[in-house]
Amino acid sequence: MEVSLLIARSLEQTIDQIIRDNQELQKLLGNSFDPIIRAADPKFGDFQINGILPLAKQLGLNPRALAMTLLEAIESSQQIHKHYLTFEIAGPGFINIRLNKSLLSEWIRIHHSENVFKNETKHWFKTQKTVIDFPSANTAKQAHIGHLRPMVIGEAIARMLEFCGTKLIRDNHIGDWGTNFGTLIMVLKRNKIDISKFEDPEKALIQIDRLYKEGSHLEKMDPSLRDTSRNELLLLQKGDPTNIQLWQSIVQISNQAFDHLFEQLGVRTDYTLGESFYRDKVDRIYQELSELGIAEESEGALVVWHDEVKKFSRDNKQPFPFNIRKKDGASNYASTDLATVLYRLEHFDAESVIYLTDSRQQDHFQQLFLTTNKWFSQKGYSVPELKHVWWGTILGSDNKPFKTKSGETIKLQALIDEAVERAYSVVSQKNPNLEEEEKQKIAHAVGIGALKYADLSSNRTQDYVFDWDRMLSFEGNTAPYLLYVIARINSIFKKANRQEQSIHTDTSFSIETEYEQTLARKFIQFPIALEQALSDLRPHFLCTYLFELAGTFNSFYNHEKVIHEDMEIQTRRIILCHRTQLILELGLTILGIDTVEHM
RNA sequence: GGGGGCGUAGCUCAGUUGGAUAGAGCAACGGUUUUCUAAACCGUAGGUCACAGGUUCGAGCCCUGUCGCCCCUGCCA
Structure with a gap:
């Protein structure tokens, strides 16, 4: 056997081979036997074969006797060097394996640098092409404690995958097309503020944060301003040059401020394709999903029902469809997420997509994945493996979401x-x-x-x-x-x-x-x-x-x-x-x- | 109502397809330094794994029920 990095796996393969080479044993154990070698409690050994017990139960045999049969085959095999390993049957039928000093020393001698590790781990994922969607920063708002986990967990997972051979694309899917831009543009124009004059992006972002609060306050005081804001948003969405320019400045300031945080926290991204990037790509989604009969109208909106899942079924007491186009015709994040998954397939050849968000978005991703699977398979597109990686909340000592002493969000x-x-x-x-x-x-x-x-x-x-x-x-x-x-x-x-x-x-x-x-x-x-x-x-x-x-x-x-x-x-x-x-x-x-x- | 997560030592947390006497750290108590960074190490004590049943050779883990906490639940993302 090979003294590989993941020595437990090479042991497993060797034992598998021994079983395959031994007809009697194979007949006894069947094809389904999996030695499942795993780390043992150090007092018992380095690794342990636990698969004997469930198998003995299934076959109605004495587990210790079965363990003995396997062990005899292993020990008489030429493939296992006895001076390298010690096997022992213990308890109800575990097989404990201990590496002898010579094998241990040899493993240590060989594995002397990061490159040696990397040369083995890089084959684990066979260069699977994966898009990781993180940290999904937002725009026009300062980052707060809620952005910590996507950056930290996302970067760690990205590095783990890369180290083990994944061809990874880090796509920062920013929220840069929200309704808050109407309010912001309204305030900027009203106060005649030239945001291109801001030099420090962080200070600029604090200013923008403040302006947005001011805008919301103004709208509350004078409801007619809401119409002004709505109109600014409409102008923006229609491509009005002034508003587009204001919007771009805000997004640029946000991205620069986030870049500074990324740098401090060691986060890397390859692409920053936000919701705005997909704004002209959602019509195809509506069309394809409607043509396939996957999406349909409901209460004026375009929705997808997943009747096979009880909670998303239209028969449910409180119906919960996947709403992919709002009743006013506007897109929402379901629309852009669908456009995004298609883009990732067509432009990045994604074989796998990993989404990182907090726990509250589980329903959304379940619906997104169900919809994508139906849509892609009916269209004959290859269906990437979709994973939602989610996390819990950071709590304060009072077991409530961590805030400042005065109860505000921590930047x-x-x-x-x-x-x-x-x-x-x-x-x-x-x-x-x-x-x-x-x-x-x-x-x-x-x-x-x-x-x-x-x-x-x-x-x-x-x-x-x-x-x-x-x-x-x-x-x-x-x-x-x-x-x-x-x-x-x-x-x-x-x-x-x-x-x-x-x-x-x-x-x-x-x-x-x-x-x-x-x-x-x-x-x-x-x-x-x-x-x-x-x-x-x-x-x-x-x-x-x-x-x-x-x-x-x-x-x-x-x-x-x-x-x-x-x-x-x-x-x-x-x-x-x-x-x-x-x-x-x-x-x-x-x-x-x-x-x-x-x- | 439906769904997700959680409940393990005083506190914060691990516990890998069900496996050997349920583990760490902190806090408590006691020890170790003429010696490579004592910012460390060694030891003692601390448990009805929320509760009640069930499955089985074996359950913190699987199934059923109950209690409690957090989150989500039609056009924010």
Whole structure:
């Protein structure tokens, strides 16, 4: 068998092959047997075969006897080298597998750089072409705390997919064609404000925010202004040059302000195709869906019923159709989302589309996917795999959506600034001797890293409680705890005068002590964690793993001296330090978190 | 009414097709430093997995019911 990155999979394949080569065994187990090798509790082994138990139940056999039969076949096979692996039947019929020191050492020797990892992971997704729809920024409004999760989770998922070989297109589907532009244009004209004179896009956006509030207030005071606003919107939609120009300026200011946030949070986008981009592409949607009989008129609107799903059925007590064109003839986000999915198929050849939004839009996407599937398959278009990745709310300590003390929405920039400030005060306190410039650099990485990591480390479908002190703590499952391990390892390297070459060991070595082995066994679980995070696009699996790795390292560090008079011991421990750092840095990079050399 | 999510230690959270004695971190208590960053480590204590049934060799996980919290539910996105 192959000493691959994902050694559990190559083990699985080998065992599969052994079964296929053994007619008696195959007859006994049937074609459906799946060894399903997975990470075991360290006290039992590195991996575990659990598939025997359900199969024995199904066949009415004694599970231990069945396990024994399989084990005998495995052990007599030439494909498994006995000095590499130890098998053991335990409990009701589990098969525990432990990698022996030589295999463990060999795995570590081979996997010495990010490129080695990447060369294997890049095949996982077979260059599937995927469009990821995030972070779907809005326009003419400052970003607030609600924009944190799409940026953070979206970027992490995008990087995970890219690392594993997906050909990814990041499409920022902005909301740039809303009714609020009527009000804004009305106010701009009324106050004779030339927004092209604004230089700083962030300040300009604050100004626009304020103007919109002023506009809404004015409309309340003088309802005739509502007609003015409506008329401005109509002019805009008809392509009036003045209004188009005003609209473009506002969108540009918004995008520049968002770009600045993206830069701070390490978010990358490839395209920014907003709702306005699809405004001339919705008629085809109405036409195709009507012709196919998928869409029909209802209460003046154009809707799609999905009678096969109870809650979307027209027989439901409270009917809930997919409304794709409003009764006034205007498009809505169902129309533009349908136009968008078609565009992604025709222009990006998307084989898969991933949408990132909060949990409240689940019904919308369910309807969108049902509609797209019917529409595309009836038209003979290829149907991409559609996924909705959603998340819960960020809560305050009162278990209600996180707000400022006065009950207002927290601006995203304010959140970032506070994270960096708090990190700065922690860094200054812990290490006052650092140069000012260095402190700020570290504060930036630690603050933003902590903010992002807090968002990624809990299961995304769950709400989570926001807590500054907890996320910036150096204890527990936090970014600072992980970053600190990287810094410590650098410190060891510095002390050891490590030469770059010494870690690329061509010669073999053998890990020995209990703490060395525990750490080494943790390394081989990395690809499993990555695979698990990818399988359901949940980055927290990777976070949990990195936290455990960091803890395992800290335990090793506290029990074993790395810098040692015996050079053989020092060399292998330096290698263990290096691999720890490699996996931590790689894992954090995949999550979108920057690391620092020292703290 | 319908739908989605959730309920696990005092608090914040994990728990991978059902699998071995339900795990972390914080807080509490006790220990470890002439030693590579103690921003760390080691240990103690802490549980009726909301409740009640069911399925089975085995349930935090699956099924049924009940209670409680959050969110969505026709033209905002």
